[in-house]
Amino acid sequence: MSGWAQKRFWKEVSVAETGGGFAVELDGRRVKTPAKAPLMLPTQDMAAAIAAEWDAQTESVDPLAMPCTRSANAAIDKVTHQHSEVAAMLAEYGDSDLLCYRADAPVELTLRQAQEWDPALDWAAETLGARLQPRMGVLHQPQETAALAVLAERVRAMTPFQLAAFHDLVGISGSLILGFAAAHGWRSADEIWLLSRLDERWQEELWGTDEEAAAAAEVKRQEFLHAKRFFDFS
Structure with missing residues (x-):
């Protein structure tokens, strides 16, 4: 996804409601999956949980500490x-x-x-x-x-x-x-x-x-x- 990086580059994480669901934004830029699909989430609770995972990252991004993000990626890139x-x-x-x-x-x-x-x-x-x-x-x-x-x-x-x-x-x-x-x-x-x-x-x-x-x-x-x-x- 566009957000996967070795170092944290964003300051603010937010949730945006769209016509198709909810998106997570890093400094206003919407997160994508590893396959470059929009990370469009079905519920606000899921989006909030994923946003919290991104916000909890410090200097280095640890994908293993982001289970909801990984599950959402699997749902969009694979299961769909x-x-x-x-x-x-x-x-x-x-x-x-x-x-x-x-x-x-x-x-x-x-x-x-x-x-x-x-x-x-x-x-x-x-x-x-x-x-x-x-x-x-x-x-x-x-x-x-x-x-x-x-x-x-x-x-x-x-x-x-x-x-x-x-x-x-x-x-x-x-x-x-x-x-x-x-x-x-x-x-x-x-x-x-x-x-x-x-x-x-x-x-x-x-x-x-x-x-x-x-x-x-x-x-x-x-x-x-x-x-x-x-x-x-x-």
Whole structure:
């Protein structure tokens, strides 16, 4: 984008409302994406969050400290042009959803999976109109075509900005249902993140916490929380 530079060159950051949405301006010059497209944002809240990221830059610009800007760039430069492909890829998670593949032993883990994951499947059946069925073991067993079609249609209905966030909600959690649950605010993003890590938490209880693995998990948790925040801005 025109604003990506090694050093900060602007003094003032502002948000401007336009006929097509909201733009972020640096000293009156509108920010563009890396592909030179206008960084046109759908809501004022998203524009304000991105403006705050640009305003927080000091002498050197750090793109890694600008997650909302990067997500908006992805929505405009990538998802907008590949919407059907991205939606189809995410919808495929429904046929192998994390929540549907259950351990057959030990019984304590089986019961915990049912206790923690069944409510999410019940919520999806009631709210989304799609009932996915749990399976024992790791071998793939297809879900009902009608349920998958309902979920796929809901994914396709998302805007590019929503889909950019939803991509991370689903990809990081490994679950289409948990992605929807986070997007719809079924529970807090932290609670849903913990549901996605049920098996890992079980292993940690048995064998203890690996510091390196815990650090990697925390990075993913922060990315998941950001994706939920960005979806809400959309």
